Amino acid sequence: MTPTPSSTASSPSATGVFDDVVRSESSLRRFLHGLPGVDQVGCEARAAGLATRSIKTTSKAYAIDLAIRMVDLTTLEGQDTHGKVRALASKAMRPDPADPTCPATAAVCVYPDMVATAKQTLGESGVHVAAVATAFPSGRAAMDIKLADTRDAVEAGADEIDMVIDRGAFLSGRYLDVYEEIAQVKEACGDAHLKVIFETGELQTYDNVRRASWLAMMAGGHFIKTSTGKVQPAATLPVTLIMLEAVRDFREQTGQMVGVKPAGGIKTTKDAIKYLVMVNEICGDDWLDPDWFRFGASTLLNDLLMQRTKMTTGRYSGPDYFTLD
Amino acid sequence: MSRIDVRKTYKLYIGGAFPRSESGRSYVVNDAKGRLLANAAQASRKDARDAVVAARAAFGGWSGRTAYNRAQVVYRIAEVLEGRREQFEAEIRAAEGVTPARARASVDAAIDRLVWYAGWADKITQVVGNANPVAGPFFNLSTPEPSGVIAVVAPRGSLLxxxxxxxxxxxxxxxxxxxxxxxxxxxxxTLGEVMATSDLPGGVVNVLTGSQAEIAPWLASHMDVNGIDLTGVEDDELATELEVAAADNLKRVRRPAPDTDWLVEPGLDRMTQFLETKTVWHPIGV
Amino acid sequence: MAFEYAPAPESRAIVDIKPSYGLFINGEFVDGTGTSFKTVNPANEEVLAEVAEASDADVDEAVKAARRAYTRVWSRMSGAERAKYLYRIARIIQERGRELAVLESIDNGKPIKESRDVDVPIVAAHFFYYAGWADKLQYSGYGSTPLGVAGQVIPWNFPLLMLAWKIAPALACGNTVVLKPAETTPLTALLFAEICQQADLPPGVVNIVTGAGDTGRAIVSHPDVDKVAFTGSTEVGKAIARTVAGTDKKVTLELGGKAANIVFDDAPIDQAVEGIVDGIFFNQGHVCCAGSRLLVQESVADEVLERLKRRMSTLRMGDPLDKNTDVGAINSGEQLMRIRELSQVGDAEGAERWEVACDLPTKGFWFPPTIFTGVSQAHRIAREEIFGPVLSVLTFRTPSEAIEKANNTPFGLSAGVWTDKGSRILSMANRLRAGVVWANTFNKFDPTSPFGGYKESGYGREGGRHGLEGYLKGADS
Known part of the structure; x- marks a missing residue:
């Protein structure tokens, strides 16, 4: 199945459930600081426990194809060229040219100036174009510039916008600023879906990750995303665990689903499967879908393809048999 | 005409008060030469029960005090005892028939022993507790805590x-x-009188007089007693019987040692025998 | 399509179970003079092996061997040399770790995930830890004089781990050992005997006699045993305390528990739910320190229960050798009966039962993870140790009420506290009458950390420096 923007992914902020919460800086802080705390050791132990699941044979084959469908195939380098983006887009549509049963990835993820190029190649393939906007990766720009950045990307054909939050504002406790920024960017997105990047490596604590998750969900983000890939640590299992718990609890409270995207540092099939196990056991089946879970990754795809080939041919493959871009 | 003595009535010491035995019984206590010294209260099983209730009631407050405060109270017992040493020397001489020098040595040693133990109150935790370096991100600390209500069969040596x-x-x-x-x-x-005037809360120490063979089994089998010290039990059969009874609620048992030389400096084991070790874990994270 | 996990069985080819086993006395496997019994795989009731039941005479032989080894070899050997034997054993346990884990899961029914990731690594760590003490006893605070022959009787819930808790400190302190594993789980102890042979441990230093209650009694009451160490039920612990009365035997007892796991409204809730699950479903609840009484603050009770039930629904129950199994088999038919019986009492007393909906295998001994709500202190399921995957849920409103309820039991082995408020943790930890208090965590074990109970949960400590005390004569000797 090729992912399409889901009609069920309506705007969470429209519900008005949190109107009282976001009425003032102090009410918002009270709410966020009233969320249950996270014990670091317990959270990491839980993530490590899930990572010991052993996924074999048919379940592994299922997981590999699912993971491929969830990849936001990403290139976010200063040295990106139109040629590279075209190659990446082709690969996203047909990751394994030798095997037509291999599914396409969910999206390609590029800088705004590459959106048109990507869109041109992808056409109506169903593979989305995601653009990192809002002065990615630092988020350090004036608001109007961030909004212009977003509108440009959308106008160029981006289906999804990956924005970064203002970590400076978040860490100094100006939660309402962050909330409003997300809400404004969302408005600028129009029909495009909004992913909100926290840069969890800069937020430092799981308590902050939980607060940021709720903040972004209340502000209307369709997805919450761990990292830009430019800061270490990027995505980790425990950070993703906290975010999965947040979207699970958010649905419990509002009935609305929000997606989760770990990005950066997920390089192997083994890693990807650990994430899928976590999605399965924390959130359940509903999130095991490219509409609700994505991997922000580049090299991961080739490893998935190699493992996929191993599953179908019964022998180990090598990097020479897969394209590098 | 010589003055008529005001004789002292010896009663029990329970919950900070000095009641007679609820049974109304008393028995004759003679001096070393067999002459009447006094009548002592002959405690019954119900007195033992009341004493346990008093000790249990006192446990929370006493064990909850700071170690520094317990040290001060025990030191205070030594101070008050020092002030009344003639009385104790006289009592010991009368009861045990020992020389004045022996009696004095015994009182000296008893006072010094109180001072020695008083100092342990805020050190025993440091000596027998531990920070444990577990292989993981956890704070882990073991500390001693008192077992609770302890029954004691006193040994020879009326004071020391x-x-x-x-x-x-x-x-x-x-x-x-x-x-x-x-x-x-x-x-x-008489020691109870010292304790009662030394800031020791009522019920921390309760003293029963009477028949060891009659009272001890009630304490040994009492389900609200946490430990029993059989030091003074001289009858092997009774000692075994008491230890068997103590198993009913798994009391901590210190076996008989009636021939202990009380003048030798004791080690830690009279304290550690009736201490539990509590180990607390907590994760270390941000 | 749902993400089903295909079976991921650990290979059992690594273990070689013999059709029958004798007793390990004086460094050799010998035929006992008694009868024999069968040990079965609780997950499918397959008979695994025939095992000798040691008679009084066999126990006597074992004690004699231990005495000889004590007098002639072990008590004369320097601590440094004893240490090397223990290090050797620790290393072999690591090398044969997978084999030990698989065998443990087969004989006990516990998930391979647990025997592989918890039991066996801690077993090796325990031997490493006490190996290092053997030549440092003079710094322990308990002197360095061993007691002599230690008679040790261990339970079936952590067969190899309890063996390690018993044998490692005993040997480090210079004692020799006669150990009886539980009758339903003798196999890893017998494999350990083989490891002693591989380590060239002098004959008689470790003797393993298999059998049931009678064999245990013979060890405990043997006049030439200087030390008795027992882990098991409070009932048997009391019988042992009576048996040794009037002797010079030193005793340590690790007995039952009915631990309160206290969850405050400000707890880190997702970790608390994990802690509740670990507390009662780890090892099928066959854990003396299991958090079998959940005390949850009334204001968050509904939310915690809802999360708990959701979490329990993801527990995977089944083949202990499947690497994805979270909850394995109940160790024996007898234990299953007891769990069923007490659960029925819970029903009869008016508590509300909720259990995970799952298909139980048709063969073997199984009981689904279960919680009872609406439980009061007076209920038997709130007072008696069920020793199975059954949680009793009670509520409280204030810290004092939590403490009162938690301490209102003859047991005092462990307790849990969940709150984000530091000063409250310390206050609760002070007031709980239990030997181990886990704050914002549960069921953690480490060789350096003393373990043992207050009140009827026994006396003496195992693990850490404190664990040496039970095997030495003391600083004044």
Missing amino acids: GLVSVVAPLIVTGNTVVVIAREDNPLTAI
Whole structure:
């Protein structure tokens, strides 16, 4: 199945459930600081426990194809060229040219100036174009510039916008600023879906990750995303665990689903499967879908393809048999 | 015409008060030469029960005090005892028939023993506790805590022996019910008077006089007593019977040692025998 | 399509179970003079092996061997040399770790995930830890004089781990050992005997006699045993305390528990739910320190229960050798009966039962993870140790009420506290009458950390420096 923007992914902020919460800086802080705390050791132990699941044979084959469908195939380098983006887009549509049963990835993820190029190649393939906007990766720009950045990307054909939050504002406790920024960017997105990047490596604590998750969900983000890939640590299992718990609890409270995207540092099939196990056991089946879970990754795809080939041919493959871009 | 003595009535020491035995019984206590010294209360099983209730009631408050405060109270017992040493020397001489020098040495040693144990109150935790370096991100600390209510069968040595078994228990926060020597109980009650005037809360130490063989089994089988110190039990059969009874609620048992030389400096084991080790874990994270 | 996990069985080819086993006395496997019994795989009731039941005479032989080894070899050997034997054993346990884990899961029914990731690594760590003490006893605070022959009787819930808790400190302190594993789980102890042979441990230093209650009694009451160490039920612990009365035997007892796991409204809730699950479903609840009484603050009770039930629904129950199994088999038919019986009492007393909906295998001994709500202190399921995957849920409103309820039991082995408020943790930890208090965590074990109970949960400590005390004569000797 090729992912399409889901009609069920309506705007969470429209519900008005949190109107009282976001009425003032102090009410918002009270709410966020009233969320249950996270014990670091317990959270990491839980993530490590899930990572010991052993996924074999048919379940592994299922997981590999699912993971491929969830990849936001990403290139976010200063040295990106139109040629590279075209190659990446082709690969996203047909990751394994030798095997037509291999599914396409969910999206390609590029800088705004590459959106048109990507869109041109992808056409109506169903593979989305995601653009990192809002002065990615630092988020350090004036608001109007961030909004212009977003509108440009959308106008160029981006289906999804990956924005970064203002970590400076978040860490100094100006939660309402962050909330409003997300809400404004969302408005600028129009029909495009909004992913909100926290840069969890800069937020430092799981308590902050939980607060940021709720903040972004209340502000209307369709997805919450761990990292830009430019800061270490990027995505980790425990950070993703906290975010999965947040979207699970958010649905419990509002009935609305929000997606989760770990990005950066997920390089192997083994890693990807650990994430899928976590999605399965924390959130359940509903999130095991490219509409609700994505991997922000580049090299991961080739490893998935190699493992996929191993599953179908019964022998180990090598990097020479897969394209590098 | 010579003045008529005002004789002292020796009663029990329970919950900070000095009641007679609820049974109304008393028995004759003679001096070393067989002459009447006094009548002592002959405690019954119900007195033992009341003493346990008093000790249990006192346990929370006493064990909850700071170690520094318990040290001060035990030291205060030594101070008050020092001030009344002539009385104790006279009682010991009368009861045990020893020379004045022996009696004095015994009182000296008892006072010094109290001072020695008083100092342990805020050190025993440091000596027998541990920070444990577990292989993981956890704070892990083991500390000693008192076992609770301890029954004690006092040994010979009406003052020094008694002090040597009671002081290590109370300084660590336990509360005690002690059965004084049947044939030589009076000093124990006088010591109770010292304790009652030394800031020691009522019920921390309770003293029963009477028959060891009659009272001890009730304490040994009492389900609200956490430990029993059989130091003063001289009858092997009774000792075994008491240890068997103590198993009903798994009391901590210290086996008999009636021939202990009380003048030797004791080690830690009279304290540690009735201490539990509590280990607390907590994750270390941000 | 749902993400089903295909079976991921650990290979059992690594273990070689013999059709029958004798007793390990004086360094050799010998035929006993008694009868024999069968040990079965609780997950499918397959008979695994025939095992000798040691008679009084066999126990006597074992004690004699231990005495000889004590007098002639072990007590004369320097601590440094004893240490090397223990290090050797620790290393072999690591090398044969997978084999030990698989065998443990087969004989006990516990998930391979647990025997592989918890039991066996801690077993090796325990031997490493006490190996290092053997030549440092003079710094322990308990002197360095061993007691002599230690008679040790261990339970079936952590067969190899309890063996390690018993044998490692005993040997480090210079004692020799006669150990009886539980009758339903003798196999890893017998494999350990083989490891002693591989380590060239002098004959008689470790003797393993298999059998049931009678064999245990013979060990405990043997006049030439200087030390008795027992882990098991409070009932048997009391019987042992009576048996040794009037002797010079030193005793340590690790007995039952009915631990309160206290969850405050400000707890880190997702970790608390994990802690509740670990507390009662780890090892099928066959854990003396299991958090079998959940005390949850009334204001968050509904939310915690809802999360708990959701979490329990993801527990995977089944083949202990499947690497994805979270909850394995109940160790024996007898234990299953007891769990069923007490659960029925819970029903009869009016508590509300909720259990995970799952298909139980048709063969073997199984009981689904279960919680009872609406439980009060007076209920038997709130007072008696069920020793199975059954949680009793009670509520409280204030910290004092939580403490009162938690301490209102003859047991005092462990307790849990969940709150984000530091000063409250310390206050609760002070007031709980239990030997181990886990704050914002549960069921953690480490060789350096003393373990043992207050009140009827026994006396003495195992693990850490404190664990040496039970095997030495003391600083004044």
